[in-house]
Amino acid sequence: MDDVFKGSFTQQEPIPDDGIAAATDVMRSGRLHRYNIAEGEVPEVVRLEREFADYLGAKYCLAVASGGYAMSTALRALGVSPGETVLSNAFTLAPVPGAIASVGAIPEFIGVTRDLTIDLDDLAARVAERKARVLLLSHMRGHVCDMDRLVEICASADVQIVEDCAHTMGARWRGVPSGMHGRVACYSTQTYKHMNSGEGGFVVTDDPEIAARAVLLSGSYMFFDRHGAAPTPDDVAPFVGETPNISGRMDNLRAAILRAQLRRLDENCRAWTERYRAVEEGLRNTAGLTIIERPDHEEFVGSSIQFLLEGWDGASIAEVVARCKARGVELKWFGAEHPAGFTATYRHWEFAGADDLPASNAVLHGILDMRLPLTFTLDDCRLISRIIADEVRRGYADRRAAE
Ligand SMILES: *Cc1c(COP(=O)(O)O)cnc(C)c1O
Secondary structure (H helix, E strand, O other): OOOOOOOOOOOOOOOOHHHHHHHHHHHHHOOOOOOOOOOOOOOHHHHHHHHHHHHHOOOEEEEEOOHHHHHHHHHHHOOOOOOOEEEEEOOOOOHHHHHHHHOOOEEEEEOEOOOOOEOHHHHHHHHHOOOEEEEEEEOHHHOOOOHHHHHHHHHHOOOEEEEEOOOOOOOEEOOEEOOOOOOEEEEEOOOOOOOOOOOOEEEEEOOHHHHHHHHHHOOOOOOOOOOOOOOOHHHHHHHOOOOOOOOOEOOHHHHHHHHHHHOOHHHHHHHHHHHHHHHHHHHOOOOOOEEOOOOOOEEOOOOEEEEEOOOOOHHHHHHHHHHHHHOOOOOEEOOOOOOEOOEOOHHHOHHHOOOOOHHHHHHHHOEEEEEOOOOOOHHHHHHHHHHHHHHHHHHHHHHHHHO
16 A cells, blocks of 8 residues: 655644734734834834844845735836846746736746756856846745856846845855845745745845835835834935835734744744755655755755656656645646646746747756645655655656656
8 A cells, every 4th residue: 555645735834822922912902004103112013124134134124015026126126117128037936027027027037957046157148138237036946056156147247136035035055144145135924935924025135225215115105214124214215206105015913923933933944954854865866856956055945845857758747746646745847838836937927928948948847846844744754755756766667668
């Protein structure tokens, strides 16, 4: 009898009790709006922004309504205008090209390597064309490229970097927190990310002008003096009239929930990576399956794991996915012809009118992806990896036999 896994890949941990208590206090107060402040009060959103900026070692942090909103706000704050080309990753999720489209700009996709990072040779060639001023860099699924080289390439053509850290909150690269290499960093606190407020996000920067514009864009009205992690009111004032209010603030209720989780973020990141390593170990030495080796200087957060079935035909990959699913293991396949669930690739974002990237298509075709919620035990992870390894071996043997 084959083992079956019974857990849920979409079940996150409960909100910690101190977060629930803080949220209850906010509800009792009735002051949920971030600018609704009693005499002498420091609201939860302001506290959260300060704490998150401190956590990263950044100057400014603005809490907003979603990660997607954080990215579109970053692009607006950099003055990206309609019709402009914005570079981004071919391997990412839909809110990334969506943020570019939301400001009327046009995404141009840079290829993905077998390490699942942005193809820096391709990037170097594109920035040399001098068509784009901005790169929206997605650290997709927590894979971080050689950031020294990326920063150098972008600097060579005055390309500004906006980092999408939806999957790298809590990660570091050569000791530097993810998000601290570019001009602006964007984070998400949507349920499936590293902190969970249902919906939410952060815009983080050291640049006072970008921070000022972001605060105004998010809908501060004339209350931008009521901030803890924003530039001074004098810094903000010059941008008031020229900056539209595109409301997307975070409220005190979500902030209360998040502050409790921020206190546990590092501990949770370690727990994710422990689960990742357990699955990785179980998948090693499986014929037909390629592990994605993580560089030593990448302190990643293993909240999901990816592996490759290189050179497999589509039908055989689909068969592995189906067989794993029948045994309770949900794999997402980036090579599928049609987008499914959260999974799509640049080929599906027709609005961008992208050119074909054959080398990336070959990589994307073989990517399988799996979420690792903290509700999984290490034993769960071992069972899951046994199931995957079994089914990959079986598929590999079937293919051999058919040849
Ligand atoms: C989730 C996600 C975002 C932001 O998503 P929101 O749902 O808008 O918070 C951005 N980039 C990637 C890669 C994501 O997975």
